[in-house]
Amino acid sequence: xxxxxxxxxxxxxxxxxxxxxxxxxxxxxxxxxxxxxxxxxxxxxxxxxxxxxxxxxxxxxxxxxxxxxxxxxxxxxxxxxxxxxxxxxxxxxxxxxxxxxxxxxxxxxxxxxxxxxxxxxxxxxxxxxxxxxxxxxxxxxxxxxxxxxxxxxxxxxxxxxxxxxxxxxxxxxxxxxxxxxxxxxxxxxxxxxxxxxxxxxxxxxxxxxxxxxxxxxxxxxxxxxxxxxxxxxxxxxxxxxxxxxxxxxxxxxxxxxxxxxxxxxxxxxxxxxxxxxxxxxxxxxxxxxxxxxxxxxxxxxxxxxxxx
Amino acid sequence: xxxxxxxxxxxxxxxxxxxxxxxxxxxxxxxxxxxxxxxxxxxxxxxxxxxxxxxxxxxxxxxxxxxxxxxxxxxxxxxxxxxxxxxxxxxxxxxxxxxxxxxxxxxxxxxxxxxxxxxxxxxxxxxxxxxxxxxxxxxxxxxxxxxxxxxxxxxxxxxxxxxxxxxxxxxxxxxxxxxxxxxxxxxxxxxxxxxxxxxxxxxxxxxxxxxxxxxxxxxxxxxxxxxxxxxxxxxxxxxxxxxxxxxxxxxxxxxxxxxxxxxxxxxxxxxxxxxxxxxxxxxxxxxxxxxxxxxxxxxxxxxxxxxx
Numbered sequence: 001x002x003x004x005x006x007x008x009x010x011x012x013x014x015x016x017x018x019x020x021x022x023x024x025x026x027x028x029x030x031x032x033x034x035x036x037x038x039x040x041x042x043x044x045x046x047x048x049x050x051x052x053x054x055x056x057x058x059x060x061x062x063x064x065x066x067x068x069x070x071x072x073x074x075x076x077x078x079x080x081x082x083x084x085x086x087x088x089x090x091x092x093x094x095x096x097x098x099x100x101x102x103x104x105x106x107x108x109x110x111x112x113x114x115x116x117x118x119x120x121x122x123x124x125x126x127x128x129x130x131x132x133x134x135x136x137x138x139x140x141x142x143x144x145x146x147x148x149x150x151x152x153x154x155x156x157x158x159x160x161x162x163x164x165x166x167x168x169x170x171x172x173x174x175x176x177x178x179x180x181x182x183x184x185x186x187x188x189x190x191x192x193x194x195x196x197x198x199x200x201x202x203x204x205x206x207x208x209x210x211x212x213x214x215x216x217x218x219x220x221x222x223x224x225x226x227x228x229x230x231x232x233x234x235x236x237x238x239x240x241x242x243x244x245x246x247x248x249x250x251x252x253x254x255x256x257x258x259x260x261x262x263x264x265x266x267x268x269x270x271x272x273x274x275x276x277x278x279x280x281x282x283x284x285x286x287x288x289x290x291x292x293x294x295x296x297x298x299x300x301x302x303x304x305x306x307x308x
Numbered sequence: 309x310x311x312x313x314x315x316x317x318x319x320x321x322x323x324x325x326x327x328x329x330x331x332x333x334x335x336x337x338x339x340x341x342x343x344x345x346x347x348x349x350x351x352x353x354x355x356x357x358x359x360x361x362x363x364x365x366x367x368x369x370x371x372x373x374x375x376x377x378x379x380x381x382x383x384x385x386x387x388x389x390x391x392x393x394x395x396x397x398x399x400x401x402x403x404x405x406x407x408x409x410x411x412x413x414x415x416x417x418x419x420x421x422x423x424x425x426x427x428x429x430x431x432x433x434x435x436x437x438x439x440x441x442x443x444x445x446x447x448x449x450x451x452x453x454x455x456x457x458x459x460x461x462x463x464x465x466x467x468x469x470x471x472x473x474x475x476x477x478x479x480x481x482x483x484x485x486x487x488x489x490x491x492x493x494x495x496x497x498x499x500x501x502x503x504x505x506x507x508x509x510x511x512x513x514x515x516x517x518x519x520x521x522x523x524x525x526x527x528x529x530x531x532x533x534x535x536x537x538x539x540x541x542x543x544x545x546x547x548x549x550x551x552x553x554x555x556x557x558x559x560x561x562x563x564x565x566x567x568x569x570x571x572x573x574x575x576x577x578x579x580x581x582x583x584x585x586x587x588x589x590x591x592x593x594x595x596x597x598x599x600x601x602x603x604x605x606x607x608x609x610x611x612x613x614x615x616x
């Protein structure tokens with residue numbers, strides 16, 4: 001659906017700012033709390049959290065993450081879920097969000113309504129309160145930026161921490177996210193992320209957004225390289241190795257396991273906790289230039305480059 | 309300065325994403341903490357705050373808040389300060405920020421460097437740690453969105469709370485912010501906001517961003533209207549009543565004082581705390597249609613409309 005219209009009666013200009021804010025509040029419904037912590041003041045007010053906090057920010061931009069072929073609900077769901085995936089990647093629990101909406105006055109009201117209703121649905125599903133935001137004019141543009149605040153668990157799992165010899169593991173299957181619609185239909189791995197952060201064998205973790213070939217660089221310890229087993233790569237149906245490594249927007253978790261892990265016990269515990277989510281060991285970190293013959297050479301694959 | 313260039317060697321495309329992130333980190337310098345709480349992971353990690361939190365988000369968008377006639381440092385300073393002003397408006401103390409940058413690959417590197425260095429300067433000046441962010445491509449666009457997290461004081465002063473008979477007060481002078489450059493040269497009223505939130509005579513507060521005529525509606529109690537004394541309006545040199553009411557981006561505080569306030573004692577306490585910041589009582593809230601003859605009629609003045 002094209003978010004822009006030539007008919008002013010169908011556009012946000014027909015409401016003006018004040019009535020548009022009221023409409024957004026209605027579309028968000030129970031996803032936005034009433035009273036002091038709600039929309040409409042200079043700042044949102046959040047209760048004191050129980051521990052450390054996680055903060056992440058990601059936009060959806062028309063022409064980049066969203067286009068006229070995508071339903072507006074897909075854009076709304078994607079905006080919320082790509083941020084949820086970042087909280088999952090550190091083992092946290094999402095709590096509250098603010099949204100900055102920058103848009104042309106020719107944006108269709110029905111586009112925006114479907115967008116916010118889908119965003120609200122995902123917010124409610126994952127316990128996120130939309131506590132505020134901002135609306136600004138953006139000639140010819142449409143860009144929504146969501147900042148998500150979460151509560152950290154007892155242990156925050158970061159990208160740093162892997163060592164030589166560690167196993168590399170991924171959840172789910174990889175590749176083909178764009179043609180399949182999985183880039184917005186995915187389920188953020190929140191319970192899986194929390195579970196993994198509680199296991200001390202797990203040393204580092206991130207979510208896969210730019211493709212395994214590129215993202216894995218962030219987990220690789222100095223002096224090491226990943227030695228991956230091409231045959232082990234979990235691929236979605238119809239996806240080849242390149243698709244699994246480079247397509248990006250898988251929103252699966254990739255993490256590293258200490259070389260001393262009791263793998264059978266770990267796998268059994270995982271299957272008990274998440275019987276329907278595949279877990280695959282795809283390789284290990286080895287010393288640079290020490291990858292065995294036949295290991296996948298990642299330098300031949302590129303991930304998503306944002307400033308192409 | 310035009311932020312866009314036809315020369316790829318001068319643009320962000322010459323660095324690519326990874327090296328651009330490293331450059332931004334360098335430009336931010338001490339404004340971004342190293343280690344676990346810094347830039348480069350899926351989320352930023354914040355320590356547990358001492359109390360409730362304030363969260364606000366505001367962008368600067370090229371063609372709207374920023375143009376080619378403005379130095380890039382002005383854009384960076386403005387982005388930080390308009391968010392600081394929102395924290396001031398609720399009596400809080402700013403702590404941490406994340407920045408989502410959406411930009412065309414033809415954005416000039418020197419523009420971006422001056423932008424981030426100015427932003428970092430204001431962050432350090434006000435004790436804000438830049439803890440993370442996101443970079444995304446935005447064809448033909450340039451839009452930076454800052455989410456600022458602050459610590460609430462013992463009392464959070466909101467826009468609600470004024471009653472019939474309350475005095476209406478403003479800090480500083482109003483009008484002419486755009487031609488004078490005050491829309492980015494202003495000093496956010498952070499100590500003043502905290503001081504006002506601690507006085508129980510002060511019942512409600514906000515910052516002036518869209519112009520007094522429009523913003524005052526948010527403070528007006530049901531069944532009331534503001535009766536303003538035109539002669540009392542504190543105006544910047546060369547500004548008429550319309551400029552003071554409608555120009556917007558004053559980033560001064562407007563607040564309401566209980567009708568029972570000992571005005572002489574309040575004024576004396578203010579002058580002692582802030583000898584160099586003017587404080588002006590500009591009117592009161594009266595019952596609707598009960599404004600005395602000669603009171604300023606705000607319905608003849610418009611504030612800034614974001615979706616014109």
